[in-house]
Every structure is written in structure tokens, then in C-alpha cells.
């Protein structure tokens with residue numbers, strides 16, 4: 283055998299304790315070795331921790347954090363949907379069908395609103411006829427049968443709470459005029475007294491159109507949908523149950539003459555605990571659709587059902603969902619007839635109730651939506667309305683995106699003072715998409731009603747950008763939560779607060795002057811901005827001039843109230859549809875939205891975080 287195999291390991295020999303080691307020396311040596319091991323492990327731990335922190339930091343550095351702010355119904359949640367549509371289209375597609383319940387709910391609610399409206403008109407007309415006949419000692423005409431039927435059946439049988447006393451209740455608190463803009467109350471605006479009755483024949487005809495539609499099945503549909511979306515089971519005695527409800531926003535000239543004892547229509551909302559994304563995911567789970575969505579809300583899908591109980595529940599809810607479809611399918615033709623009825627339209631128009639400017643407007647799509655096999659489209663989902671409460675966090679992992687749309691949007695959207703060539707340069711530098719697949723975005727969506735705004739504060743740190751949505755079409759509307767306050771005024775005050783916040787002084791603010799399509803429509807039908815915004819004076823009453831004027835107001839506030847100088851990025855948006863007026867044609871709102879955010883962030887030198 284070779285000597286080398288027999289020889290002891292030279293290292294072992296070197297490290298071996300001396301042969302004459304005393305017990306004391308041995309103990310000392312062992313302790314020293316243990317200490318050396320401990321130090322070595324400590325160093326390894328430190329290195330591991332540092333590496334993990336480095337990875338976390340790298341990840342955070344690559345994550346874009348955006349907070350969406352703005353009053354209720356300004357379009358925040360709709361903007362989130364646009365992001366998802368543009369950057370996580372496959373998860374958006376997977377979720378399409380789960381929005382069906384929300385769309386059904388929106389449609390049902392619109393029909394119930396019209397029925398309530400007609401009931402009021404019928405009652406009012408009936409009272410006017412009675413008053414006139416007693417005054418002139420003439421008999422009331424007997425031809426008022428449908429009108430009487432409508433008024434009495436609805437109030438006494440279907441809705442015992444809805445008794446009308448026809449008392450005009452003008453706003454007791456004076457309207458707070460806007461200090462920034464001089465927004466005034468206009469003649470015929472909501473605080474004006476209840477206008478005179480229209481010819482009884484009109485209400486009579488409209489009431490007849492409503493007769494085939496009964497409220498109980500529609501209320502049942504509404505209840506079922508709300509429960510399936512996460513509301514508590516309704517109380518057996520209440521037509522609406524113990525839901526998380528809030529009053530709907532008053533539309534422009536909608537009269538505030540609702541009698542004191544009349545139940546207000548309510549808007550469904552899902553509370554923070556569950557969140558709308560979570561609620562929809564639950565609906566989707568129940569529909570047994572597998573998902574690999576790359577968007578989710580934090581803490582979502584809690585308490586997914588399992589086992590026997592789940593099977594039972596699933597079956598019952600499936601039945602409910604099936605029933606809802608069937609009922610809506612059966613009522614579809616009557617609903618459409620009601621919406622298309624000329625006298626109903628005339629009455630709504632005379633009372634200045636603009637259903638088409640309300641949130642969740644699907645009345646023009648009744649026949650499509652009430653088909654038994656209705657599947658929501660992307661446009662339906664973008665238009666669907668579900669009020670947000672609290673703060674919800676959404677994570678987007680950018681997927682492959684629509685090349686043409688984003689490129690087109692980036693080239694064409696109407697931004698403030700940016701040349702096209704700059705945008706084209708950006709495309710050349712970063713490619714047409716702006717965001718590479720795999721990039722994580724965290725977007726916080728907040729409830730915009732005043733009662734929700736305290737909850738925003740904890741989210742003001744570590745942000746890359748805030749998108750502030752100001753619906754500029756709301757110059758003649760009032761806040762649902764405080765009818766004394768003009769909605770435009772509220773937006774300006776809120777903007778001032780955000781702009782002036784010291785905590786947010788380093789955060790990029792991007793202003794979306796939203797709902798330009800509605801602004802155009804309003805102006806087109808003759809609403810005069812100067813009647814509501816006195817400082818507008820005798821400037822031209824066209825959408826473009828109004829848009830520019832309002833943008834200047836926001837810009838001035840930015841200049842006057844920012845703690846330090848900051849650039850002003852604003853975009854005219856119309857996040858639910860293709861823009862129609864001063865925004866360039868043929869671009870999708872999604873593309874505009876995404877491109878706008880991207881450019882805003884980009885221009886704030888967030889290239890430092892390797893965004894592009």
C-alpha cells in the first residue's frame with residue numbers, strides 16, 4: 283500500500299490538540315472553538331439578513347405604489363379597472379362573468395328608481411287633480427285609473443313606508459358658496475321649490491307604462507344580488523334589509539322635494555372587510571371558475587366554503603343566481619318598454635332626472651343584459667358601479683399588454699403642455715408599453731365619501747404617485763353626504779388639502795379631470811356653467827373652454843398651496859368610454875389612463891426606481 287494512504291490527514295494533524303494537553307487547556311480550547319463557531323454563524327446570519335433586505339429593497343424599489351384619491355363617484359375604482367384591463371388583461375377576462383351580479387344590481391336599481399319616480403309623479407298628479415276639483419267643486423275625472431292604481435298600489439301594498447305628503451321642504455341650511463370659484467346656486471337647482479305639476483295625462487300615460495312591472499320581484503332580485511355580493515342576509519320585514527347602504531348621489535337638477543317621510547333610494551356598498559374584489563372573487567369561486575389572476579386584493583377570499591355545508595350553500599346560491607337571471611329575463615321586455623316609453627321619457631326630462639348620467643347606467647342595454655345567457659363585456663364591467671368603503675389594496679403584476687392601444691394612447695391623449703414629440707421620444711426609449719411584464723404595481727383605492735376620508739391618512743407614506751380624480755362635469759351637482767356642498771367645490775377643497783399636505787410634498791400628483799364626456803353632454807344640452815360657477819363669467823359655454831378654465835383653477839391651487847414648487851400634471855379623461863370632444867379620437871380610455879400615469883411618474887424622474 284502506498285505510504286500516502288496510511289499517513290494521517292496533515293490538516294487533522296495540524297488541528298489536533300497537543301498530545302500533552304492538560305484538562306484545563308482542553309476546556310479552554312473547546313470554549314474558544316465554540317465561540318469561533320458562534321461568531322461564524324452570526325456572520326452567516328448577518329449576511330443572510332442583508333441579502334434578504336437587499337432583495338426586499340430591490341423588490342420595493344421595483345414596485346410602483348399609487349394612491350387614488352377623489353370624492354365619491356369621481357371614477358377611482360373605474361380607473362383601477364382600466365389598469366387591470368390594460369396591464370392584467372387575462373385576470374380581467376377571468377373576472378368578467380363575476381361582474382354580472384353587479385351589472386344586474388345596477389340595472390335593477392335604475393328600474394326601481396324610475397318606478398319610485400313615477401309613483402311620486404302619480405301621487406302628485408292625483409293630489410293636484412283632487413285639489414283642483416275640490417277648488418272648483420268639480421268631480422275628479424274618473425279616467426285617472428292607472429294613475430290612481432299606480433299611486434295606491436305602490437304606496438300601500440308594495441311599499442308601506444312610501445307615503446307622500448307633497449310638502450315642499452326647501453333646504454333649511456343655506457348653501458355654502460364656493461370661495462375659490464364663486465360657485466352659486468342656480469335657478470331651478472335642487473334647493474328650488476317643487477315645480478308645478480305637469481298635465482295629468484302625462485303622468486297617467488307614464489303610470490300605465492309602469493303597470494306591468496311590479497316592485498316585489500325587483501326588490502327580491504335586488505336583495506338576492508346584494509346578499510350574494512356579501513351583504514348580510516336581509517331582515518324579513520324590510521324591503522332592503524340591514525345592508526351597508528348609503529344615499530345615492532343626486533343628479534344635476536334632480537329635485538330635492540322628496541317628502542320627509544319618503545324612503546330614500548339607497549346605494550349598495552361592500553365594506554372594507556370583504557372588499558369588492560374579494561366579493562367578486564367569492565362569486566367567481568361559487569361559479570367554479572378556476573383562476574390564476576395576477577391581481578388580487580389583500581386579505582381577500584377569506585372564509586372560502588368547504589365540505590358539506592359549502593355544497594349546500596352553493597346549491598342554494600346557485601338557485602338564487604339562476605332565479606335572478608330568469609326573473610330579469612322575464613321582466614326584460616317590460617323594463618325595456620318602460621324605459622322606451624315616450625311619456626316616461628318626457629316626464630323624466632321635464633323633471634330633469636338624467637338617468638344616463640347616473641352611475642351604473644345600463645338602461646340602454648336592457649335587451650342584451652336580460653338575455654338568459656348574458657355575459658358581461660369589458661365595457662360593461664368598466665361602467666358597472668359598486669361603491670367603495672374604506673381603503674382597498676390591489677396588486678397588479680403587469681402582463682403582456684395591448685401594444686396598439688397603449689402606443690396609440692401614449693401618442694394621442696390630451697395632456698397639459700407635453701409635446702407629442704416628447705411622448706414619441708419616450709416610446710423610443712422605453713418601448714411602447716411603458717411597463718415591462720412582471721412589474722408589480724400596488725394601487726390603493728379609497729372610498730371617496732366624506733365619512734371615509736379619515737381612513738386615507740395611513741396610506742400617505744412610501745408612495746410614488748397620487749392620482750387625484752376630479753369629475754369636472756359635477757359643477758351643477760351636490761354631494762350625496764352633504765347636499766349643501768357643490769361637488770366641484772368639494773373637489774377643489776380636497777385638492778387644496780392634498781396639494782398643501784406637508785407629508786405629501788415629495789409625492790407626484792397627477793390630476794385626472796374626469797367625466798369629460800358627461801361635461802360635453804351637459805353643455806350640449808344647454809346647461810350654462812356660469813349659472814353655477816359665477817366666476818366663469820361670460821366665457822364661451824363650450825366644453826373645451828370650461829375644461830381649460832377648470833384646469834387653470836386646479837393649477838392655481840397647486841401653485842399657491844404646494845409646500846414646495848412642484849410640477850402640475852393634469853389630463854382630461856373620460857375613464858368609461860372613448861372620448862368625444864377635445865380628446866383625440868380613436869383612443870381607448872384605458873390607454874389614456876395608463877399612459878397618463880406612466881408619463882406623470884416618468885416625468886417626476888422616477889426612472890431612479892428603474893420604472894422604465
Ligand SMILES: Nc1nc2c(ncn2[C@@H]2O[C@H](COP(=O)(O)OP(=O)(O)OP(=O)(O)O)[C@@H](O)[C@H]2O)c(=O)[nH]1
Nearest residue numbers: 355356357358359360641642667670730797856857
Ligand atoms: N360617463 C362617465 N362615467 C364615469 C366616468 N368615470 C366614472 N364613471 C362612472 O361613475 C360611476 C362611479 O365611478 P367609481 O369609479 O365607482 O367612483 P369612485 O370614485 O370609486 O367612487 P367611491 O367608490 O364611492 O369613492 C361608475 O358607474 C362609473 O362607471 C367617466 O369618465 N364618464
Ligand SMILES: [Mg+2]
Nearest residue numbers: 358359669670
Ligand atoms: Mg370606488
